[in-house]
Amino acid sequence: MKYSYNWLTELSGTKLSPEKLRNLLMLRSFEVEGLEKTGQGLEGVVIGKILEIAKHPNADKLQLTKVDVGNAVLDIVCGAKNIEVGQKVPVAMVGAKLPNGIEIKAAEIRGEKSSGMLCAKDELGLGEDHAGIFILDKDAKIGMALAKFLELDDVILDIDILPNRAHDCLGYVGVAYEITAIENRGFDYDYSGLKLPKVKSKKLKVEVADKELCPRYIGAVMENIEVKESPQWMQAKLSASGIRPINNIVDATNFVMLELGQPMHAFDFEKVSGMKSKIPNYKSQINPKSQIQTCNIIVRRAKEGEEIKLLDDEVKKLDKDNLVIANNKEVLAIAGVMGGLNSGVNPETQTIILESASFNAVSVRKTRVGLGLKTDASDRFEKDIDPNLAEKAMVRAVEIIEHIAGGKLEGIADIYPKKVKPWKIKLDLEYANKLLGENIPFKRSIQILKSLGMDISGKDGKLTVGIPTYRVDIKTQEDLIEEIGRIFGYENIKSQPMVAPLVPAKVNKERFFERNVKNTLAGLGFDEVYNYSFYGQKDANDCALGEIKHLELANPMNPGQQLMRVSLIPNILKNVRDNLRNFKSFNIFESGRVYWPDGEILPEERKMVVMAVVLEHDKSAETFFAAKGAASDLSDKLGIKNVYFDNFDAAPSDSLLGLWHPGRSAEIKVEGMDGKIGYIGEINPLILPLFKINRRVAMVELDLEKSMEAADVELKFEAIRKYPTVLRDISILVGREITVGGIIKNIKKSGAGLVVGVELFDVFCKEEKNSFAFHIELGAIDHTLESSEIDAVMAKIISGLEKELGAEIRK
Amino acid sequence: MLEQKILGIKTEALEKIRSVKDDAGLFEFEKMYLGRKSEFTGILKGLKDLSPEDRKKIGELANAVKREISEASEAKRRELKNAGFDLESERIDVTIPGKTNGYGHLHILSIVQREIEDIFTAMGFEIADGPEVEREFYNFDALNVAKDHPARDMQDTFWLKPEIQNPKSKTQNKSEHILLRTHTSPVQVRYMEKNKPPFRIIVPGRAFRNEATDATHEHTLHQFEALVVGDSVNVGNFKHIAETFFTKFFGKKLEIRLRPSYFPFVEPGFEFDISCTVCGGRGCPSCKHIGWLEVGGAGMVNQNVFVSAGYKRNAYQGFAWGFGLERLAMMKYKIDDIRLIESGDLRFIRQF
Known part of the structure; x- marks a missing residue:
């Protein structure tokens, strides 16, 4: 809210310059977001x-x-x-x-x-x-x-009042109170002495139908009003605080709102009473006996579908959760939010009903959010206002209107069934010092609390503190400690090392493992990206994930960010598309969570790592094998032993399948472990054009937790071979359906422990057959192989290949 | 007599080797002094006829001289060989760029997060984690943010559909929403439900705010939370740890300034600033001439939060603080647009 420096000094008596005041408020009370001089350009x-x-x-x-x-x-x-x-x-x-x-x-x-x-x-x-x-x-x-x-030589302080202080500091008096407390002085004005005169109105009858939502309602009738422009001093104060002057009555209510933080409203009495109703057959509320024109105000919940035309000409449809101010016939105002057009004050108004009331904060908030409204009044009401403030505000408003609009108070109606009285909190000043970490003398703490209007009793630091009702926010001992701490000054609290047991931190294994993964991938030439956790339905459809049940945002930023990702891949494809504009080939990876809506209450969050490889040229699946090589390096570095790549067992339940190229993908498995730890493959070439990608893209997707489980094996030393090994080459022709993986497996099986390694070194296709050539390394742990042994093993290997795989040995 | 002869051969040989000019000369030299038919070999052969005392004495000398001559000969061989090598003809342009294997880059947030984690773990902090999709209870209610409290407005929330029915819910309302956590603070309560003080933890993680993005706002952010609870943890302790951390992180002595603020889960609550990392507090364009940079929020854990977590009221005291990694990274590396961070743009990522 914008505060006039002149008005603040008037109320608080501070001698501080605007700049100093700003700095002090920043450290003790609220952030001051701006300082602006007014009256510029009026020199001369x-x-x-x-x-x-x-x-x-x-x-x-x-x-x-x-x-x-x-x-x-x-x-x-x-x-x-x-x-x-x-x-x-x-x-x-x-x-x-x-x-x-x-x-x-x-x-x-x-x-x-x-x-x-x-x-x-x-x-x-x-x-x-x-x-x-x-x-x-x-x-x-x-x-x-x-x-x-014109009182325009002012400085406007834009003070960001914290939500827990809105009830007292969205008014000048509250901030002035802060200033006097900070300056360690008393506050000069006796606002608590403002009491309603005991004149009951004969013309106004107030009925509060819902006392829960309206703890207090004061109505006052003022007669012989002359509606006109308000005096310059008032206009200046309103303008300085960002409120446009309208006429003396509206200005007076706004002035009181600014001064005390209590929103008020003025109705045209005659319009409320119905005298001027244009609706035919409307029975006016004239008491035939006394001939006194009376007015009924009813505070009630709106009826379903009831309407009101607001001051800004807009018509709003109401429901039973909206509290309204009504007469016998129609809704006059939305309680605590905005008045209606038909009952407002205009230049012809002579008699007014002033409203100073207290409404339930939650109800006001719900109503204004539901109706899409936000006013100075709702800003204050939705943060809980002291019902006793309504009385002070009414006294001030009557006083001011009598002064500037020539009105006279006819009488008052005050419905206040449950009076709010100051409450008491026990405060141990030793605890205060223990929490703040500073030895603040008890005398100083007591002084601070008193300067904030608290009532103190007790001794030796064991206090009972009476809280003025306008400090709605103070409910616990710690709330009081905060008051002491901030007015004492947090900069006066010395920094001090903590006393705590000297124990090593428990290691977060998962984070540690993730770090290892990231380091390795960076070492392998992969750049790390961070993407959003969501994507749109279109992205899901494009990636063949559209059928999968996703967790869905109820209020997304835009439709493109509505679904919580079940895979990191869609967003990585966008990274690939974007980076292809600047780079010909690259490797990227992301480590992040995916969200499967199958948990009990919360979804299951899985941590995934996805690596993507894009190459400039791809003639014979280089992209795929670059990704596979990186995956092998990664698993090796992580200590995941016995990794193998298996064709998909295309279970229909496996919903992520459509993403991958059916002929160029595999599951990544670990021997001795159930299930897979991830996938590897080229992204389905039918998907890529949807992302405007004209390259092959290979990816590896790893489940971080499963990988960690697989890596959790103790390393054991393996003796270094003492006896030499020999190399034998073999070249075979096999049918198209036979895989290299199968051949190597077969060679190892036939070699019965003497095969140290098998390396593919040549591939070519010949009609319906594939030709492969391998180096086979042979050796024994405990002796040098005799040539007869070597021949025997080779014979076994060859016979295995011929019999089991139908291989033809090329000479 | 024999001794002198040997020494004479040595002197002669070492003199002669200096004048050897080519391989043929070296061959001749070796034949003359080390060859089977050389005088020297003859002497060595004759050693066996000497008395044991002489044999030992002369033998040692002869062997030493032989070694010396062989070494001189080897040295000459290398000299001749090296002289024939034209190194100059192999000169290359050393300014041609090297051939690299290439390496990848960790994302800037990973880098900053690690720096922070390393400082805190060195101080004995444990790293805790929690879910990113969170129950309304942990994100708000347990943190003393009551339903319909305006404080919920302070953090614009992404809600998930639909509302879940949770009979075990601790809120009065049995139907509860799930949401994307708006801060890492729910992990405070989750951790405290399972652990007893004293402890000190940090919680790095992703959080979400439903607000439009621009150069300084992002709906997906990464927060860093610290929570320290014990019997007498106080505001002064918070100041000290914050000072220690930021001084280490920015590599220069920094001060902490606390300003009153309001977060329902702490009381007292602060906004905390650090002295400007550029000017040290004198005032400069980076800190808008204030001398301070706003970093995050903090405060003493509200007793209601301890109660939500199952602790007895006023049994413990502690502090909590949090800040955004993005902001810290932007401060440290002078990045002017937050949207670059999750853009996936390699032109950005490869700079760090």
């Missing part, structure tokens, strides 16, 4: 009195004036029609530079000298009014700077 504009007005000899529309500006009488040519002799007007002196950019120079206008300018409001930046010269109050002092007279 003073108050003048019109002494003479004469016709301009050479121009019909112009007049010659003589204006007293205190130290001189100036000749000024003026075109406005609304001036009269004796009026006080703003005079821009020669040399002044007005907010609208006009620079005043001594000039000759149609042959007549003019040294200055009489100003309209718009020329002074005070509004859009250009109807005529801005006529000032009769008591305005000749020669006084206009900015000073």
